[in-house]
Structures are given as structure tokens and as C-alpha cells.
Amino acid sequence: MAGRKHEPLRLLTVQEAAKLLHVSDDTVRRQIKEGALEAIRVRTTPTGRAQYRIPTAAIDRILGNTALQLHEDVDPFEPLRQAFAHLSDEEREELIDSAVQWAKARRVVPEVQRSPALSEQALRERFAKSPLLQLGRKDEQDER
Structure with a gap:
């Protein structure tokens, strides 16, 4: 023992x-x-x-x-470290840069579809019955 x-x-x-x-x-x-x-x-x-x-x-x-x-406390990057161990610092940097460029080239960027902007008149019609607009109109009348 x-x-x-x-x-x-x-x-x-x-x-x-x-x-x-x-x-x-x-x-x-x-x-x-x-x-x-x-x-x-x-x-x-x-x-x-x-x-x-x-x-x-x-x-x-x-x-x-x-x-x-x-x-177990396993380092998931250990195989990568072993693969990179024989490379110089410059070779590692070059390999990382090319990997980043490769990933960027294959990255899928989703297209954002936006609805067309509504005119002020269309907004007023859409929200004519909104209590918030009613309050705004009341405040404007009070100021006059």
C-alpha cells in the first residue's frame, strides 16, 4: 500500500x-x-x-x-494538438488561416426577407383604433 x-x-x-x-x-x-x-x-x-x-x-x-x-477529464483538442505538434509556428498560423478561409467560403448566410416599409398613411390606417394613438391625439389637443 x-x-x-x-x-x-x-x-x-x-x-x-x-x-x-x-x-x-x-x-x-x-x-x-x-x-x-x-x-x-x-x-x-x-x-x-x-x-x-x-x-x-x-x-x-x-x-x-x-x-x-x-x-473523465478528457481534452477534446488533444488529437489536434498531436497533429499540429510537428509544425512550426508559421505553419500552424498558415494552416489556421486557410481553415478559417475555407469555413468562411462554405458558410451559409441566411437571407433576411423584409417587408416593404409602410407609408405614414398606411400606418395611420392600420393603427387608427390603437389606444396609444388615441392618447397621442388627446395630448396634442390638450397642448393647443
Whole structure:
């Protein structure tokens, strides 16, 4: 045991565990209370509700070793870094610039269709019965 490094527990919130298990938060809490799901009670909220943390190992046992794979701190850019490792700074910049140009050339810009502007007369006719216009007319008459 002297040579083993201590591995801290990776803990999930009730919401995170529920998401991994594809169940509701209430189902996870019920499983904890029934003893079907291992959990650590971390505190009680001011409203009296218990807050739990669930070890990923408990989720792992339920899902068959897939939970830890989903929660490992994996850098999604590592393969890209490895691919770029042999390039010089100038080559990297050039590659990034050409990738940006390629993406811009293929970007689809949606066309915005606008209705033609209405004349002042058309607006007055459309909103003739609007209470806001009635108030505006009343204010104008009061000023006179």
C-alpha cells in the first residue's frame, strides 16, 4: 500500500447522476433513500432537503463501466494538438488561416426577407383604433 497513490472520489450531483441514468432527480433521490444507490450526504439545505453526492463508481456499477468514461477529464483538442505538434509556428498560423478561409467560403448566410416599409398613411390606417394613438391625439389637443 505504500506505493499506491490516493485517487480522490469523483462525485456527481443528483442532477448529473439523473442525467447519466436517464431518470428524474426524484428517482435518484428515491434510490438513495431505499439504499439502491450509494451516496454521500453533504448537507441539508435551509428548506430541509438533503443534498447528496454520488460517486461515479456507483453509477459505473449500474451502467456497466461507461459513466467513468463519460466523466473523465478528457481534452477534446488533444488529437489536434498531436497533429499540429510537428509544425512550426508559421505553419500552424498558415494552416489556421486557410481553415478559417475555407469555413468562411462554405458558410451559409441566411437571407433576411423584409417587408416593404409602410407609408405614414398606411400606418395611420392600420393603427387608427390603437389606444396609444388615441392618447397621442388627446395630448396634442390638450397642448393647443
